[in-house]
Amino acid sequence: QQKVQQSPESLIVPEGGMASLNCTSSDRNVDYFWWYRQHSGKSPKMLMSIFSNGEKEEGRFTVHLNKASLHTSLHIRDSQPSDSALYLCAAAGYGSSGNKLIFGIGTLLSVKP
Amino acid sequence: EAAVTQSPRNKVTVTGGNVTLSCRQTNSHNYMYWYRQDTGHGLRLIHYSYGAGNLQIGDVPDGYKATRTTQEDFFLLLELASPSQTSLYFCASSRQGDTEVFFGKGTRLTVV
Numbered sequence: 001q002q003k004v005q006q007s008p009e010s011l012i013v014p015e016g017g018m019a020s021l022n023c024t025s026s027d028r029n030v031d032y033f034w035w036y037r038q039h040s041g042k043s044p045k046m047l048m049s050i051f052s053n054g055e056k057e058e059g060r061f062t063v064h065l066n067k068a069s070l071h072t073s074l075h076i077r078d079s080q081p082s083d084s085a086l087y088l089c090a091a092a093g094y095g096s097s098g099n100k101l102i103f104g105i106g107t108l109l110s111v112k113p
Numbered sequence: 114e115a116a117v118t119q120s121p122r123n124k125v126t127v128t129g130g131n132v133t134l135s136c137r138q139t140n141s142h143n144y145m146y147w148y149r150q151d152t153g154h155g156l157r158l159i160h161y162s163y164g165a166g167n168l169q170i171g172d173v174p175d176g177y178k179a180t181r182t183t184q185e186d187f188f189l190l191l192e193l194a195s196p197s198q199t200s201l202y203f204c205a206s207s208r209q210g211d212t213e214v215f216f217g218k219g220t221r222l223t224v225v
Binding site for chain 1: 219
C-alpha cells in the first residue's frame with residue numbers, strides 16, 4: 001500500500017476555476033510535505049513545501065497542512081491551461097531514515113479552455 | 114537553477130545485460146537520489162546518499178546497486194537487467210535532506 005495517498009487520481013477543471021488536490025500520509029513519522037509539478041515529458045519541479053500546521057499561499061497556489069491527520073491539500077485558483085500537469089505530493093520525516101522523500105502516485109490535472 | 118545531468122538519456126539493453134546510469138550534480142549538494150517512475154506506481158526511491166562513499170537503501174532496492182564516488186557523481190548499476198526494470202529513471206539532488214530536491218531530465222531504460 002502506498003504510504004502517501006493522493007486524491008483524486010485525475011481532475012478536470014475549467015479555465016479560471018479552482019482545483020483542489022489532496023494528500024495523506026499513513027506514516028506517523030512524517031514531519032513535512034512537498035508538492036511537485038511534472039509537465040508531460042518533463043522532470044518534476046518543486047511547487048511548494050509546508051512544514052508547519054496551517055496555510056501557506058504563493059500567488060494562485062495555497063497549501064494547507066494538518067499535522068494531526070497528516071493531511072495536506074493544494075488549491076489552485078484561477079486555473080490556467082499551463083497548470084495542466086501531474087501533481088506529486090511527497091512526505092518525509094526527520095527520523096533515522098535520513099529524510100528520504102516518499103512520493104504519492106500523483107493527481108493528473110487537466111485545465112480546459 | 115540547480116543542475117543535475119543524467120546520462121545516457123535513453124538506453125536499450127537485453128535481459129541479463131549490465132547497465133550503468135550516471136548522474137552528476139554541480140550544486141555542491143550533499144544528498145543524491147535515484148528514483149524510478151512507472152505508471153500506477155509514481156516515483157519510487159531506489160537508493161540515496163548523503164555524501165561521497167555513503168549509500169542508503171530506498172524502498173525498491175532489489176536488483177540495483179548504487180555508488181557515490183564523489184560529492185558530484187552518483188551511479189546506478191543494474192548487473193543482471195530484467196524486463197521489470199524497464200522504466201524512467203530520475204536522479205535528483207538536494208542540499209540537505211529537508212530542502213528542495215532538484216531532478217535531472219531522466220533516463221528511459223528499456224530491457225528487452
